[in-house]
Amino acid sequence: xxxxxxxGLLEVAGVASIxxxxxxxxxxAAIQNNVWLKNAYDWLGFSSExxxxxxxxxxxxxxxxxxxxxxxxxxxxxxxxxxxMSHRMSxxxxxxxxxKPYNYFLKVNTSELQTYLMGEVGTLNSGFxxxxxxxxxxxxxxxxxxxxxxxxNPLIALSSLGVLGGAYLLIYLLRHRYLQRLGEDRIKYNxxxxxxxxxxxNGIKPIKANSSGDxxxxxxxxxxxxxxxxxxxxxxxxxxPKYVLEILAFGGILFITLALYVQSGNIQEAxxxxxxxAVAGYRLLPALQKAFAALTKIRHNRPVLDKLxxxxxxxxxxxxxxxxxxxxxxxxxxxxxxxxxxGYEEEKEALFNNFDLVxxxxxxxxxxxxxxxxxxxxxxxxxxxxxxxxxxxxIDGQALTREYVAAWRQxxxxxxxxxxxxxxxxxxxxxxxxDGQTVDLERAQVAARMASLYDFIENEMPQxxxxxxGDKGIRLSGGQxxxxxxxxxxxRNPEVLFLDEATSALDNITEESIVxxxxxxxxxxxxxxxxxxxxxxxxxxxxxxxxxxxxxxxGTYDVLLESNETFRTMVKLx
Numbered sequence: 374x375x376x377x378x379x380x381g382l383l384e385v386a387g388v389a390s391i392x393x394x395x396x397x398x399x400x401x402a403a404i405q406n407n408v409w410l411k412n413a414y415d416w417l418g419f420s421s422e423x424x425x426x427x428x429x430x431x432x433x434x435x436x437x438x439x440x441x442x443x444x445x446x447x448x449x450x451x452x453x454x455x456x457x458m459s460h461r462m463s464x465x466x467x468x469x470x471x472x473k474p475y476n477y478f479l480k481v482n483t484s485e486l487q488t489y490l491m492g493e494v495g496t497l498n499s500g501f502x503x504x505x506x507x508x509x510x511x512x513x514x515x516x517x518x519x520x521x522x523x524x525x526n527p528l529i530a531l532s533s534l535g536v537l538g539g540a541y542l543l544i545y546l547l548r549h550r551y552l553q554r555l556g557e558d559r560i561k562y563n564x565x566x567x568x569x570x571x572x573x574x575n576g577i578k579p580i581k582a583n584s585s586g587d588x589x590x591x592x593x594x595x596x597x598x599x600x601x602x603x604x605x606x607x608x609x610x611x612x613x614p615k616y617v618l619e620i621l622a623f624g625g626i627l628f629i630t631l632a633l634y635v636q637s638g639n640i641q642e643a644x645x646x647x648x649x650x651a652v653a654g655y656r657l658l659p660a661l662q663k664a665f666a667a668l669t670k671i672r673h674n675r676p677v678l679d680k681l682x683x684x685x686x687x688x689x690x691x692x693x694x695x696x697x698x699x700x701x702x703x704x705x706x707x708x709x710x711x712x713x714x715x716g717y718e719e720e721k722e723a724l725f726n727n728f729d730l731v732x733x734x735x736x737x738x739x740x741x742x743x744x745x746x747x748x749x750x751x752x753x754x755x756x757x758x759x760x761x762x763x764x765x766x767x768i769d770g771q772a773l774t775r776e777y778v779a780a781w782r783q784x785x786x787x788x789x790x791x792x793x794x795x796x797x798x799x800x801x802x803x804x805x806x807x808d809g810q811t812v813d814l815e816r817a818q819v820a821a822r823m824a825s826l827y828d829f830i831e832n833e834m835p836q837x838x839x840x841x842x843g844d845k846g847i848r849l850s851g852g853q854x855x856x857x858x859x860x861x862x863x864x865r866n867p868e869v870l871f872l873d874e875a876t877s878a879l880d881n882i883t884e885e886s887i888v889x890x891x892x893x894x895x896x897x898x899x900x901x902x903x904x905x906x907x908x909x910x911x912x913x914x915x916x917x918x919x920x921x922x923x924x925x926x927x928g929t930y931d932v933l934l935e936s937n938e939t940f941r942t943m944v945k946l947x
Contacts, residue, residue, distance in 0.1 A: 500674035504667035792858030794846035
């Protein structure tokens with residue numbers, strides 16, 4: 374605000390200095406007739422009218438230069454503020470999304486979240502916050518200049534403001550609903566762009582293999598074209614008043630020229646005042662145009678604020694509450710599911726109804742069954758990714774409510790069917806180091822040995838554990854990616870290890886070596902396995918056979934092989 378005030382004062386000083394300078398230019402003898410000029414001449418000790426005229430010119434140029442330089446500084450400060458704000462908002466949004474429950478991501482397209490994080494946050498700052506600052510600063514500058522004009526000639530100043538300001542206001546009122554609709558469409562088409570592009574790039578291998586690139590190219594092209602059609606319409610609404618009002622402004626200057634000539638009868642006498650109005654108009658018109666453009670951007674980008682407001686406020690509310698301590702949670706006895714109910718929102722019937730299960734600590738448990746029987750959902754419930762709609766999951770008698778989920782996840786490790794890898798070194802993909810965490814190379818090597826990956830890393834990767842694996846581990850085979858995910862889980866030294874089809878991508882020999890390695894894990898490690906290839910669950914202490922969210926049979930591998938025909942068929946097929 375102080376910078377805006379300084380800018381306004383510099384602007385008005387530069388404009389106000391025009392009047393005495395032009396009066397000197399028109400009539401140097403005015404120094405003797407004007408009290409202010411006479412006092413300045415005597416006090417500053419000028420030797421001649423010529424020297425005062427030259428000094429006045431230099432002073433005017435200096436004031437205008439300072440005004441423009443300070444304008445540049447103000448613009449830099451505004452952009453620096455808004456880009457820092459954009460960064461902070463993006464971090465707040467990301468924190469909000471990371472704190473969302475897992476089922477939130479089952480309902481939302483992640484490309485939409487990427488659009489908000491990478492694109493719309495910047496739009497909110499450049500298209501809403503920065504214009505808001507610009508609107509305030511330009512309005513203050515215009516107000517200061519207008520005040521000067523009112524002091525000099527109230528009638529002309531008020532008439533000019535009524536014409537120019539009224540024209541801008543009328544144009545805005547006629548188009549503000551159209552601007553908001555354009556803003557809503559822009560967000561929709563921008564999300565479609567991100568979604569189409571993300572799907573194309575994520576599926577590039579099968580797309581190229583199946584020669585189906587044209588379909589995805591056209592999807593992106595359509596979204597991009599619709600988005601591109603929006604922007605010119607918004608831009609023309611924003612800038613078109615400038616050209617209309619320039620006609621009014623310069624026409625107004627000519628009108629003022631004629632009015633002053635008629636009033637004074639001598640154009641030379643009217644020249645200083647006319648010059649003042651010309652310079653004031655030169656400063657005032659851009660200020661009004663930028664204020665209007667800012668108001669237009671604010672209206673156009675209001676839908677962005679509406680979309681992001683709740684998520685931004687949520688993080689601020691969490692920060693206001695302060696950091697929450699993670700309660701302690703012990704696991705010495707058992708995991709118990711007691712009368713658990715759960716169903717996905719889009720499904721008519723619940724998957725689990727009054728489901729009971731007990732997993733003692735240190736036991737190797739396998740969950741098997743056909744696709745859709747509820748195996749992965751059951752794992753997601755035990756991990757704490759999903760919350761039961763009724764009943765509860767207990768760890769040594771303590772209900773696994775939301776406040777205990779973080780403590781529980783410190784004790785577990787989870788290996789999914791599709792392992793998440795990132796474009797970094799092998800070592801960092803195993804450790805996934807957090808702030809302040811020491812990377813233990815020896816421990817990572819032990820984990821790699823247990824996952825039957827150590828020899829490959831040391832002998833075949835060019836830089837060993839320092840080798841970069843590429844985007845999503847693209848330089849690794851499917852089995853190598855799976856073993857890397859298993860090594861990451863083992864590095865955590867978990868008390869409970871979840872393997873969700875974790876060996877499905879491995880060949881039989883590698884799978885057997887990993888299963889044997891699991892036999893060497895601490896006896897108090899609880900191992901919960903989901904498998905379609907049933908050879909990997911032979912060593913399980915107990916196997917639960919699921920069907921439609923119910924345990925239809927249970928026992929050891931040999932017992933189920935004898936008693937369950939479906940299990941027997943699955944063994945033959947695997």
